[in-house]
Each structure stands twice: as C-alpha cells, then as structure tokens.
Amino acid sequence: MAVGTLATVKALDPDDLRSAGAQMILSNAYHLHLRPGDELVRDMGGLHRFMAWDGPILTDSGGFQVFSLAALRTVDEDGVEFRSHIDGSTRRFTAESVMQIERNLGADVIMQFDHVIPGQSEAAVARDASERSIRWLARCRTAFERIEPVHGAPQALFPIVQGGIHEDLRVEAARKIKDMHDWPGFGIGGLSVGEAKPDMYRILDCLHEVLPDARPRYLMGVGFPEDLVEGVARGVDLFDCVAPTRMGRNGAAFTNDGRINIKNAGFRVDRGPLDEGCTCGACSRFTRAYIRHLFVADEMLGMRLLSLHNVHFLVALMRAARDAIKSRTFDAWSRQWLERYHSRSQPDE
Amino acid sequence: MAVGTLATVKALDPDDLRSAGAQMILSNAYHLHLRPGDELVRDMGGLHRFMAWDGPILTDSGGFQVFSLAALRTVDEDGVEFRSHIDGSTRRFTAESVMQIERNLGADVIMQFDHVIPGQSEAAVARDASERSIRWLARCRTAFERIEPVHGAPQALFPIVQGGIHEDLRVEAARKIKDMHDWPGFGIGGLSVGEAKPDMYRILDCLHEVLPDARPRYLMGVGFPEDLVEGVARGVDLFDCVAPTRMGRNGAAFTNDGRINIKNAGFRVDRGPLDEGCTCGACSRFTRAYIRHLFVADEMLGMRLLSLHNVHFLVALMRAARDAIKSRTFDAWSRQWLERYHSRSQPDE
Numbered sequence: 001m002a003v004g005t006l007a008t009v010k011a012l013d014p015d016d017l018r019s020a021g022a023q024m025i026l027s028n029a030y031h032l033h034l035r036p037g038d039e040l041v042r043d044m045g046g047l048h049r050f051m052a053w054d055g056p057i058l059t060d061s062g063g064f065q066v067f068s069l070a071a072l073r074t075v076d077e078d079g080v081e082f083r084s085h086i087d088g089s090t091r092r093f094t095a096e097s098v099m100q101i102e103r104n105l106g107a108d109v110i111m112q113f114d115h116v117i118p119g120q121s122e123a124a125v126a127r128d129a130s131e132r133s134i135r136w137l138a139r140c141r142t143a144f145e146r147i148e149p150v151h152g153a154p155q156a157l158f159p160i161v162q163g164g165i166h167e168d169l170r171v172e173a174a175r176k177i178k179d180m181h182d183w184p185g186f187g188i189g190g191l192s193v194g195e196a197k198p199d200m201y202r203i204l205d206c207l208h209e210v211l212p213d214a215r216p217r218y219l220m221g222v223g224f225p226e227d228l229v230e231g232v233a234r235g236v237d238l239f240d241c242v243a244p245t246r247m248g249r250n251g252a253a254f255t256n257d258g259r260i261n262i263k264n265a266g267f268r269v270d271r272g273p274l275d276e277g278c279t280c281g282a283c284s285r286f287t288r289a290y291i292r293h294l295f296v297a298d299e300m301l302g303m304r305l306l307s308l309h310n311v312h313f314l315v316a317l318m319r320a321a322r323d324a325i326k327s328r329t330f331d332a333w334s335r336q337w338l339e340r341y342h343s344r345s346q347p348d349e
Numbered sequence: 350m351a352v353g354t355l356a357t358v359k360a361l362d363p364d365d366l367r368s369a370g371a372q373m374i375l376s377n378a379y380h381l382h383l384r385p386g387d388e389l390v391r392d393m394g395g396l397h398r399f400m401a402w403d404g405p406i407l408t409d410s411g412g413f414q415v416f417s418l419a420a421l422r423t424v425d426e427d428g429v430e431f432r433s434h435i436d437g438s439t440r441r442f443t444a445e446s447v448m449q450i451e452r453n454l455g456a457d458v459i460m461q462f463d464h465v466i467p468g469q470s471e472a473a474v475a476r477d478a479s480e481r482s483i484r485w486l487a488r489c490r491t492a493f494e495r496i497e498p499v500h501g502a503p504q505a506l507f508p509i510v511q512g513g514i515h516e517d518l519r520v521e522a523a524r525k526i527k528d529m530h531d532w533p534g535f536g537i538g539g540l541s542v543g544e545a546k547p548d549m550y551r552i553l554d555c556l557h558e559v560l561p562d563a564r565p566r567y568l569m570g571v572g573f574p575e576d577l578v579e580g581v582a583r584g585v586d587l588f589d590c591v592a593p594t595r596m597g598r599n600g601a602a603f604t605n606d607g608r609i610n611i612k613n614a615g616f617r618v619d620r621g622p623l624d625e626g627c628t629c630g631a632c633s634r635f636t637r638a639y640i641r642h643l644f645v646a647d648e649m650l651g652m653r654l655l656s657l658h659n660v661h662f663l664v665a666l667m668r669a670a671r672d673a674i675k676s677r678t679f680d681a682w683s684r685q686w687l688e689r690y691h692s693r694s695q696p697d698e
Contacts, residue, residue: 006642006646006648007639007642008643008646008648008650010648010649010650011649011650012650013650013653013654014634015630035642035645035646036617036638036642036645036646040617040618040638040642043618044618044620044636044638044639050636050638050639050642051639052634052635052639268385268389269389269392269393271393281364285363285401286401287393287399289385289389289393289399290356290393290399290400290401292385293355293356293384293385293399294357296384296385297355297357297384297385299355299357299359300359300360300649300652300653301357301359301360301361301362303649304362304649304653305362
C-alpha cells in the first residue's frame with residue numbers, strides 16, 4: 001500500500017498511483033481527525049470521494065501515534081489523550097471514538113485502536129500493552145457492530161497482534177485474537193519500531209504458524225524492498241511504508257541493483273533511466289541526468305518522479321514475488337533477488 | 350506559453366501540460382547556462398529531449414535578467430557581466446555567446462540578447478538601451494547565421510523591440526528592426542516591468558500600427574488573464590508569464606468570476622470545482638474543499654492542481670479569444686469577459 005496519511009500520497013495524484021500499478025492506499029485516522037476532520041471527510045462523501053481514489057483504502061487507527069507521538073500523550077485503560085501536534089489542543093482517543101472516526105472516513109479496511117510500544121520494550125511492558133490492545137479490540141468490535149457504515153459500503157475491521165519481540169507473548173496474543181472472532185484479516189503491529197531486523201524476522205516466523213492461512217496478514221509500517229521480500233517469505237500479504245515517497249523526496253531511488261542517490265555528481269550526464277528495464281512514468285520519459293538537474297535546482301517535479309518510480313518499484317517487486325509463489329520458485333527467486341540487491345546497495349543512510 | 354525557466358514548468362510534467370492544452374513552453378538561456386549548463390543540455394540531445402517536451406519551445410536570452418538581476422551585473426557595449434546568483438562566479442554574456450547558448454539548447458524560437466530597463470525609465474536611458482539592443486541584434490543575427498543548428502532542426506531568431514514607455518522610441522525601434530531583415534516574428538520587451546498598465550496599452554497601440562501583420566508578436570513576461578485579453582485586443586499573438594504557476598503555488602486560482610484564494614476558510618466544505626464548467630484535471634476530479642485541505646496540510650499535490658488549473662484557464666481563455674476573432678465578435682466578447690472578471694475579482698495581492 002502506498003501511504004497517503006493526509007488523504008494524499010505525497011507528491012503523487014491518483015492517476016500517478018494507477019500508472020505505478022498501486023492497488024491500495026493507506027491513510028490515517030489520527031491525522032485525518034485533526035486535519036481536515038473526519039466529520040468533514042464524512043460530509044464530503046467519505047475518503048474515496050474526497051481524495052478521488054476509487055480503489056481500496058485502509059485506515060490505521062492512531063495506535064502507531066501512541067508510539068510515535070509518545071511525548072504528546074498519556075495512556076490509561078479507557079484510551080489515550082493526545083496533545084495535538086498541530087495546535088496543542090487535547091484530543092481523547094478511545095476504542096469507541098476511533099471506530100466512529102473510521103466509520104466516518106469510510107475506508108474498506110479499518111484497523112482496531114491499539115497500544116504500540118517501542119521495539120525493544122521488556123516483556124512486562126509488552127504484555128501490558130498487548131493485553132490492553134486485546135481488551136480494546138473487544139470494545140472496537142462492539143462499537144464497530146453498533147455503528148452502521150456511514151457510506152453504505154461494508155468495512156472490514158482488522159485486529160492487530162502486539163507483543164513486542166517476545167515470541168510467547170506474540171503467540172498468546174495471536175491465539176486469543178483468533179479465538180475471539182472469525183476476523184477478515186490480521187494486522188501485525190509493533191514491528192519496525194526500533195527492534196533489530198532478526199527480531200522482526202523471528203516474530204514473523206512464530207506468527208506464521210499461528211495465524212490462519214486463509215486470511216490476509218498485514219505487516220504494519222514495513223517497509224524497504226528487502227523487508228518486503230523477507231516478509232513475504234514469512235507469510236505476509238500486505239505492507240505499507242512511507243519509504244518510497246519519503247526517500248523519493250530526498251533523492252533516493254530503489255533499483256534492482258540497490259538504492260541510488262540521484263543527487264550524486266556521477267549522474268550528471270547519465271543518459272540512462274533510474275533503473276534499467278523499468279517501465280514507470282519517470283524511467284520511460286526522463287534520464288538520470290534530467291532528474292538530477294531537477295533535484296539540484298530544487299524543482300518539485302524531481303520529488304514526484306522519484307516517488308512515482310519508488311512506488312512502481314515496490315509494486316513490481318510484489319508482483320514478481322506473487323509470480324514466483326505461483327510458479328513455486330519463490331525460494332530461489334527471493335534468494336537471488338536479495339543477494340543482488342544487498343551486494344550492490346549503498347549502506348543505509 | 351507556460352514558463353519552464355529551468356527546463357521544467359514548476360509543479361507540472363509534460364503530460365500535465367498537454368492535458369491543460371498547453372502548446373508551447375518558454376525556457377531561459379541565462380538560467381540554463383548556469384544550471385545545468387547549456388553544454389550539458391546540448392550533450393543530452395537538446396532541450397526537447399532533456400525535458401521530454403516534443404512541442405515548441407522558446408528560449409529567452411538573458412536580457413530580462415539584465416533588468417531583474419540589476420544588482421548583480423554591469424553593462425557595457427560588448428555585453429553584460431553577471432555575478433551568478435547561485436555561486437557568485439562571474440559570467441560574461443554577449444550577443445555572440447548568447448547565440449551559442451541558444452543554439453546549444455535548441456529551442457524552436459530563440460530571442461536576441463537585449464538590454465531591458467525599468468518600466469519608468471526616462472527617454473535618454475530608454476533610447477540608450479534601445480539603440481544598444483538594436484546593435485546587439487545585428488551581432489546576434491551574424492552569430493546566428495555563422496553557428497549551425499546543433500540539433501539539426503531549424504531555429505527562428507526573434508528580435509525584441511525596446512524603447513520603454515516612449516512612443517517615438519518604440520516606433521523608431523520597430524521601424525529600424527523591420528528594415529534590417531524579414532524576421533519570422535517580433536518580441537515586444539521591456540513591458541510589465543514596473544510601468545503603469547495604461548502605459549503598456551499605449552505602447553502596444555502604437556506598435557500595432559508599425560509591426561507587420563503577417564508575423565507573430567510576442568509580448569514578453571505578460572501576463573494575467575486581463576492582460577492577455579487587452580494584449581490580444583492590441584494585436585499580440587504570444588504571451589508568457591509565471592503567474593499561473595507561481596500564483597498556483599501560493600493558493601490562488603483563476604476563475605471566470607475572478608481570482609480566488611483556495612486557502613480561505615469559506616472553501617472548507619465547498620463541494621464545487623475551482624471554476625464551474627472547467628474541464629481541467631483538477632476541476633474534473635477534486636473539490637475546492639479537498640484542494641483547500643491540501644494547502645492547509647502543506648501537501649505538494651495542492652500546488653500541482655492549482656498550477657494545472659491556472660495554465661488550463663489561460664490556454665482556454667486564449668482559445669476563446671481566437672474563436673471570437675474568427676467569428677468577428679472579439680470586441681463584444683472581450684468587453685463582456687473583462688467586465689465580468691473585473692467586477693467579481695478580489696483586489697490584486
């Protein structure tokens with residue numbers, strides 16, 4: 001999923017996203033509640049109409065902001081009180097209020113309100129947050145069933161498995177959640193929040209055994225190209241990450257030979273596309289030299305072209321992974337792909 | 350012409366421009382000489398290939414920068430020495446060097462190197478700059494004929510009529526230039542540089558009599574919607590101005606009922622398009638409320654949508670003017686259009 005936190009995927013428009021092959025967009029209940037307000041979006045016909053995107057949309061609940069805006073909030077059993085990062089006003093989020101916000105927005109998939117903690121949290125902290133998230137899930141479900149869909153179309157409520165980097169907590173949480181209800185899909189939260197990569201892979205491995213095969217699994221906030229391939233290898237179906245657009249705005253492009261920074265002087269007279277063989281709207285029209293010029297001259301089109309390319313790259317990568325799964329060659333394909341990508345990539349910035 | 354000073358029309362890509370109906374783009378020899386360098390553009394196959402625009406391009410010569418960067422340059426009979434506004438390095442521009450730069454860039458129409466002065470300059474100053482511009486024109490023509498087109502395709506060299514707000518100087522300059530050569534078109538420079546609007550209209554009226562009917566006339570750096578209509582009424586065929594994109598980036602949209610600022614709170618829940626009846630890529634997809642949200646949230650897509658709309662608006666306005674001329678109803682059409690536009694427009698910002 002391309003990330004459109006504020007009802008727009010930064011630097012791109014819906015036609016760009018379609019041309020990049022994007023199928024689904026993620027947006028954010030916390031941010032849209034603050035700006036422009038979920039009731040305004042509701043009055044404008046819901047998120048699809050507001051942002052002119054007729055494909056699927058998923059809204060995250062604000063649980064991630066419990067982690068990312070930790071300095072601006074207090075958590076209690078009832079919910080979370082945020083000091084708005086925009087105007088300092090106080091906003092209380094609860095399981096019930098978040099369900100109302102997500103009903104107002106009208107995304108196709110809506111996430112439960114959960115309690116996200118830092119990746120390295122010790123077991124007691126992780127257990128506390130995980131168990132609270134499960135209690136909130138029960139309240140979310142009750143509220144979700146009580147509040148009618150605002151825009152007619154049905155919505156799917158996804159639970160989120162928490163439990164930090166502790167395998168026993170993760171398995172316990174997954175089992176409890178699975179036993180509560182026949183959920184249409186499962187979020188895996190609280191990863192890619194500061195823990196080491198091997199810890200993330202270990203947790204995905206242990207959840208792979210527990211979560212039902214026939215339901216999509218969404219690894220939240222992940223990730224980079226290599227994370228997607230590693231995640232698919234561990235049974236993940238859905239991802240979201242700001243990386244393609246955020247890195248694109250900073251001049252970084254994904255290629256099958258690793259990541260490049262287009263601002264480097266070496267691209268000054270480079271007649272090639274960002275990535276050889278790529279068919280995106282940037283690579284099919286513009287040279288590296290031109291896109292470098294746009295960045296050097298601080299021209300907005302540069303950010304748009306790299307964002308477009310990076311989204312296209314991740315979508316194409318997932319398509320290749322699906323093809324490899326269908327032809328039962330995923331293990332060999334993923335090993336080769338990761339080897340090539342890692343061997344040529346520049347160190348992480 | 351949409352303005353793409355640095356080989357990109359700010360916030361837009363070539364497909365956006367085509368969808369807005371834009372036919373021709375203006376770029377700038379001074380700016381491209383500094384960044385990325387006209388020799389680099391030459392080596393990349395010329396401006397059309399570099400920026401992926403296969404329609405006509407016109408390059409201005411740097412004469413306008415003699416005016417706009419006055420604090421950074423000294424003029425002598427040979428040419429102009431600029432201190433680069435980017436890195437402070439010294440760059441000498443002459444009739445001959447500018448022709449080489451514009452040959453390297455390879456635009457379809459290239460402007461002579463001229464000496465632009467402030468709009469309110471007195472007659473002696475205006476005469477001095479106008480006569481120097483005519484001497485530079487002769488040198489430009491010699492150099493233009495000596496240097497072969499770099500990219501194969503022929504280029505048209507346009508002279509520029511100067512003379513400030515002094516009718517006698519303007520008529521004298523136009524006659525001298527006309528007598529030198531059968532030029533493929535004529536630039537009218539040194540207007541919209543600080544003089545009053547009635548002065549500009551007066552100068553256009555007096556040149557209307559003198560310039561040949563069968564050659565396009567290009568009023569440089571103009572303008573706003575009302576200026577285009579007033580210019581067409583005085584025989585002008587070509588215009589360029591940063592207004593549609595610069596104002597678009599600041600939140601202003603042209604409409605047939607005057608200019609609006611989309612950031613105004615009144616548009617918060619406005620379900621209408623920017624301009625009723627407009628078929629541009631912004632109006633056909635998005636509401637005023639959504640575009641206002643993009644500006645309030647500082648999202649790049651807002652700037653792109655308003656730039657797209659404003660370029661589309663000016664192109665559609667010129668199409669309407671052409672239709673009115675063909676059907677011999679221009680006087681009535683322009684009177685009505687100006688009346689409606691002025692009566693509802695907000696005062697200039």
